[in-house]
Amino acid sequence: MPPRPSGRRAISTVALFTLALIAACTPGDDRAAASAIPDLPPLKVVDVAYMDTTVNACVDFYSFANGGWQKRDTIPAAYSSTGVGRDMSDRNELVVRSVLEDAAAKRKSLPNNSTERKLGTFYASCMDTKAAEEAGLDPLRPTLAAIDSITSRDAFIPVVASLQTSGVDVLFRYSPSVNIHDTEHYIADVDRGGLGLPDRDYYLDQSASADSTRKAYLVHIARMFILAGEDSVSAASEAARVLSLETAMATAQLPRVARRDPKATDHPMTMVNLERLAPNVPWGPYFRSVGVSTPVARVNVGEPAYVKALDSLVAARPLDDWRAYLRYHALDAAAPWLDSAFVNEDFAFSSRFTGAKELLPRWKRCLRAADGEMGEALGEAYVARTFPPEAKAKAKEVIDNVRAAFRERLLALDWMSDSTRAQALDKLSKLGEKVGYPDVWRDYTKLHVTEGPFVLNVASAERFEWYRTSDRPGKKVDRSEWHMTVPTVNAYYDPSVNEMVFPAGALVPQTFDPKADDGANYGSLAGSWAGHELTHGFDDEGRHFDAEGNLRDWWTAADSKAFDAQAELVAKQYDGYIQVDTFHVNGHLTLGENIADYGGALTGYDALERALEKNGRPGLIDGFTPEQRYFIAFAQSFRDHTRDASLRTRVKVDPHSPGKWRVNGPLSNMEAFAKAFSCKEGDPMVRARSEVAKIW
Numbered sequence: 289m290p291p292r293p294s295g296r297r298a299i300s301t302v303a304l305f306t307l308a309l310i311a312a313c314t315p316g317d318d319r320a321a322a323s324a325i326p327d328l329p330p331l332k333v334v335d336v337a338y339m340d341t342t343v344n345a346c347v348d349f350y351s352f353a354n355g356g357w358q359k360r361d362t363i364p365a366a367y368s369s370t371g372v373g374r375d376m377s378d379r380n381e382l383v384v385r386s387v388l389e390d391a392a393a394k395r396k397s398l399p400n401n402s403t404e405r406k407l408g409t410f411y412a413s414c415m416d417t418k419a420a421e422e423a424g425l426d427p428l429r430p431t432l433a434a435i436d437s438i439t440s441r442d443a444f445i446p447v448v449a450s451l452q453t454s455g456v457d458v459l460f461r462y463s464p465s466v467n468i469h470d471t472e473h474y475i476a477d478v479d480r481g482g483l484g485l486p487d488r489d490y491y492l493d494q495s496a497s498a499d500s501t502r503k504a505y506l507v508h509i510a511r512m513f514i515l516a517g518e519d520s521v522s523a524a525s526e527a528a529r530v531l532s533l534e535t536a537m538a539t540a541q542l543p544r545v546a547r548r549d550p551k552a553t554d555h556p557m558t559m560v561n562l563e564r565l566a567p568n569v570p571w572g573p574y575f576r577s578v579g580v581s582t583p584v585a586r587v588n589v590g591e592p593a594y595v596k597a598l599d600s601l602v603a604a605r606p607l608d609d610w611r612a613y614l615r616y617h618a619l620d621a622a623a624p625w626l627d628s629a630f631v632n633e634d635f636a637f638s639s640r641f642t643g644a645k646e647l648l649p650r651w652k653r654c655l656r657a658a659d660g661e662m663g664e665a666l667g668e669a670y671v672a673r674t675f676p677p678e679a680k681a682k683a684k685e686v687i688d689n690v691r692a693a694f695r696e697r698l699l700a701l702d703w704m705s706d707s708t709r710a711q712a713l714d715k716l717s718k719l720g721e722k723v724g725y726p727d728v729w730r731d732y733t734k735l736h737v738t739e740g741p742f743v744l745n746v747a748s749a750e751r752f753e754w755y756r757t758s759d760r761p762g763k764k765v766d767r768s769e770w771h772m773t774v775p776t777v778n779a780y781y782d783p784s785v786n787e788m789v790f791p792a793g794a795l796v797p798q799t800f801d802p803k804a805d806d807g808a809n810y811g812s813l814a815g816s817w818a819g820h821e822l823t824h825g826f827d828d829e830g831r832h833f834d835a836e837g838n839l840r841d842w843w844t845a846a847d848s849k850a851f852d853a854q855a856e857l858v859a860k861q862y863d864g865y866i867q868v869d870t871f872h873v874n875g876h877l878t879l880g881e882n883i884a885d886y887g888g889a890l891t892g893y894d895a896l897e898r899a900l901e902k903n904g905r906p907g908l909i910d911g912f913t914p915e916q917r918y919f920i921a922f923a924q925s926f927r928d929h930t931r932d933a934s935l936r937t938r939v940k941v942d943p944h945s946p947g948k949w950r951v952n953g954p955l956s957n958m959e960a961f962a963k964a965f966s967c968k969e970g971d972p973m974v975r976a977r978s979e980v981a982k983i984w
């Protein structure tokens with residue numbers, strides 16, 4: 289999995305010009321769809337209406353740029369946050385919805401095995417709530433019967449394998465990954481997994497709030513069992529089995545921060561050694577049953593201590609514990625698509641971690657399921673409706689200027705030796721980029737979709753995806769593959785193939801507009817996205833990988849030391865920020881993202897100066913210079929309003945800092961920012977030079 293780039297920050301897409309395009313493309317049905325779309329304000333890359341100029345820019349720039357919007361904004365009940373991400377996604381989803389409704393309406397007249405028919409059928413079966421209510425638990429009964437039939441240890445792992453291939457996360461995770469010691473090929477990867485709460489800390493933390501979460505989890509598990517037909521006494525005792533087992537599993541897992549060191553999860557071993565490490569799992573038959581056709585020679589085990597502990601649990605815990613555990617996870621995976629009793633119970637528990645007050649409308653849940661399971665089928669139609677070639681060309685130009693600016697910075701670094709610099713330049717020159725959409729679209733011929741029940745279509749799509757890749761160990765890496773769908777409002781850098789990827793869904797207003805001024809576009813796309821992703825190749829995690837993506841230490845010892853010392857300054861800076869209540873930002877969990885935000889702000893600024901030199905310097909726009917607009921666009925690209933419940937979850941699991949610190953953190957380190965707004969030494973937005981990290 290590529291490290292999530294700009295993760296929960298926003299994302300995505302389509303403003304009014306998109307709606308105009310829809311109408312232009314296909315006058316008939318689509319015009320009707322467009323007219324049904326509610327009015328939404330157009331998104332601009334810089335919108336002065338969001339600002340609060342009564343705030344001093346040198347005291348709190350985030351509020352200066354976003355304060356007006358923040359005062360007016362309320363988070364709709366179904367959301368855990370609002371801001372750029374939701375605004376762009378909302379618009380994006382209107383486009384995707386028109387694609388799906390179109391396909392659903394005409395599906396029965398489409399060729400049987402066509403992708404569009406499958407897409408339409410998938411969506412239509414999801415929207416059929418009447419069928420879901422009538423079917424109740426019936427679609428899941430064969431799975432539950434298979435779990436109940438486990439009466440011997442020999443019968444256990446085959447059921448685990450079957451659940452995993454259908455998308456149920458139990459025990460551990462198998463996937464074929466790029467081998468980071470030979471990045472031309474895939475290797476079988478076995479990593480931790482199988483917990484029902486969002487992080488191991490929820491099981492181990494002794495605080496009152498963690499204790500109340502565990503109590504709520506027990507109640508939730510028991511309710512799910514009751515909904516599945518158990519009496520309340522047995523449901524409560526089964527729930528206790530599940531929590532006890534998961535707590536034992538969690539105890540053996542590494543803390544999230546420790547996993548940021550790529551060496552912590554790099555343990556390639558022979559099959560013989562895996563069998564010695566975990567003798568109670570029949571690995572050979574397991575791999576065959578999940579679709580690996582040739583005997584596996586080597587396996588990377590992400591966390592050997594976890595796999596060893598899990599193996600002991602497999603041997604020691606009664607089968608009653610394991611059956612309860614598998615039953616709960618099968619119910620949990622299916623719950624969002626079963627009848628409303630399950631849907632509501634699932635939502636009630638998950639909202640504890642998001643703060644959302646009500647369910648998203650059904651069409652949005654179905655749309656997101658379609659994007660998750662058949663994303664590339666959607667992507668093709670999405671691009672045709674919303675992403676003109678000019679937008680792609682202009683976005684590429686911005687990204688290329690960022691690369692050039694970062695190269696200049698590398699050449700000028702005084703703390704880096706020439707030998708490390710030469711390799712860094714080589715890595716930069718080989719850093720790949722994908723912009724917009726894949727060159728080759730995924731083939732869905734083998735995907736099986738029926739008119740219902742929907743929960744089985746989800747399981748079928750999960751199996752399709754599993755078997756599409758499961759037989760990859762030992763085979764050549766497919767470098768054309770994308771790990772995000774096209775309408776996604778996000779981007780990523782993948783260190784194992786050394787490339788950054790920008791889906792079309794992220795290259796529309798508010799993030800980017802080919803018609804906007806350079807100040808705005810470079811602040812938003814170049815500063816907070818392109819420069820950000822680019823520098824991930826060189827952050828505390830990415831720097832351990834070489835130009836080919838191999839895990840190799842190409843830094844001199846002195847350069848490593850210099851980098852780490854500066855990175856520690858960044859960690860310390862963010863440790864000082866409050867995330868929510870009395871919880872501070874975790875400076876080490878968020879280190880890579882914070883370094884990337886800072887590097888992005890610096891590099892994007894240089895790229896803007898290059899662009900202004902080439903394209904000419906415009907006069908004031910909305911009363912601001914290009915440099916001022918750069919920083920305002922940067923700050924507005926992190927415009928965000930998040931519920932406290934979600935901030936509390938994110939402080940444990942999210943490698944990104946809250947929006948306010950993603951803005952005020954990097955900008956208060958930058959002399960160019962102080963200059964643009966005439967801030968003085970001692971102002972909160974001007975940190976003491978001695979405390980400011982100098983990395984890029």
Ligand SMILES: [Zn+2]
Nearest residue numbers: 292293294884
């Ligand atoms: Zn990132």
